[in-house]
Amino acid sequence: MLKLDRVSKTYRVGAFGRGTLQAVRDVSFELKPGQVMSLIGESGSGKSTIGRMVLRLLRPTEGTITFDGQDITGLRGGGLKEYYRHAQGVFQDPFSTYNPIFRADRVFAMIRQSYFPGVKDDEWGDRVVESVRSVNLNPDLVLGRYPHQLSGGQLQRLLVARALLLDIKLLVADEIISMLDASTRIDVLNLLADLKERGLAIMFITHDLSLGNYLSDQAVILHKGRIVERGGTERVFGDPRHPYTRTLLASVPRLGVRWEDLPVPETGAHECDAPLEQVEDDHFVACFDDADVHHGRKSEPV
Numbered sequence: 001m002l003k004l005d006r007v008s009k010t011y012r013v014g015a016f017g018r019g020t021l022q023a024v025r026d027v028s029f030e031l032k033p034g035q036v037m038s039l040i041g042e043s044g045s046g047k048s049t050i051g052r053m054v055l056r057l058l059r060p061t062e063g064t065i066t067f068d069g070q071d072i073t074g075l076r077g078g079g080l081k082e083y084y085r086h087a088q089g090v091f092q093d094p095f096s097t098y099n100p101i102f103r104a105d106r107v108f109a110m111i112r113q114s115y116f117p118g119v120k121d122d123e124w125g126d127r128v129v130e131s132v133r134s135v136n137l138n139p140d141l142v143l144g145r146y147p148h149q150l151s152g153g154q155l156q157r158l159l160v161a162r163a164l165l166l167d168i169k170l171l172v173a174d175e176i177i178s179m180l181d182a183s184t185r186i187d188v189l190n191l192l193a194d195l196k197e198r199g200l201a202i203m204f205i206t207h208d209l210s211l212g213n214y215l216s217d218q219a220v221i222l223h224k225g226r227i228v229e230r231g232g233t234e235r236v237f238g239d240p241r242h243p244y245t246r247t248l249l250a251s252v253p254r255l256g257v258r259w260e261d262l263p264v265p266e267t268g269a270h271e272c273d274a275p276l277e278q279v280e281d282d283h284f285v286a287c288f289d290d291a292d293v294h295h296g297r298k299s300e301p302v
Ligand SMILES: Nc1ncnc2c1ncn2[C@@H]1O[C@H](COP(=O)(O)OP(=O)(O)OP(=O)(O)O)[C@@H](O)[C@H]1O
Pocket: 011, 012, 013, 021, 022, 023, 041, 042, 043, 044, 045, 046, 047, 048, 049, 050, 207
């Protein structure tokens, strides 16, 4: 359904845009309908840049992104609008999506205006109520309220409800759990699990390994804009092969382990430009300097 093929993104930076910063390097993966993929990496690893390119908010410098076989990188006007009928994003800070001087449910009216101008008031009202209920919110408590009268979790769920009014197949969820408190986190995670049950594909962007593990079928570990490891979540988390993934996993704080005993996450070492190699079924790893695990690798099929 969604396919990234050797995607890179270079930003212009510095005075007069003379410098460059390569935020994403040669990234390829595929997301199938109903799959949840976690894009996991520390701050600055390029996760959001990938999410924004998938949502066509940014264009790749190199490579192609296709959705149901169509290249989305050059979409504009009507083609882009049609794409957004099927692909929507929800971002980290829900408050920034809402205009504080308007009621929060104005986000629904904007969808109606763009996509369903012919739908009658009553029918539209029913659709909104149904969609709000489907994200486990009580319409009587949230509709008609201003953003400051709602919690971050409620605002996130309203944004998901808005996306569900469209015929979406792909949701890009960029750090949508990070700003929420523990109890609301569980609600939003469970909501994402419900969406998956309904057949939606979800690209779940997070710096939190445990969240990625909880939810996803596929895990992609990013380091400095490059994929260092990817594959079935159980394989990547159960048998991490790249030293960076191993140190990331080993760095998750655990009860009973004192902070100073935890390893320092790997950063600069082990970089290599070669394509990912397959180490077992549904498990790929970037090359690195470790003789033990080099043994028996196959090249990744293109
Ligand atoms: N518009 C931009 N112009 C220049 N550089 C940018 C721009 N957006 C992001 N970057 C840089 O690109 C790199 C990747 O950023 P990105 O936001 O994609 O990473 P991230 O993994 O999502 O990090 P975070 O979790 O902190 O948002 C970073 O070094 C960042 O500073």
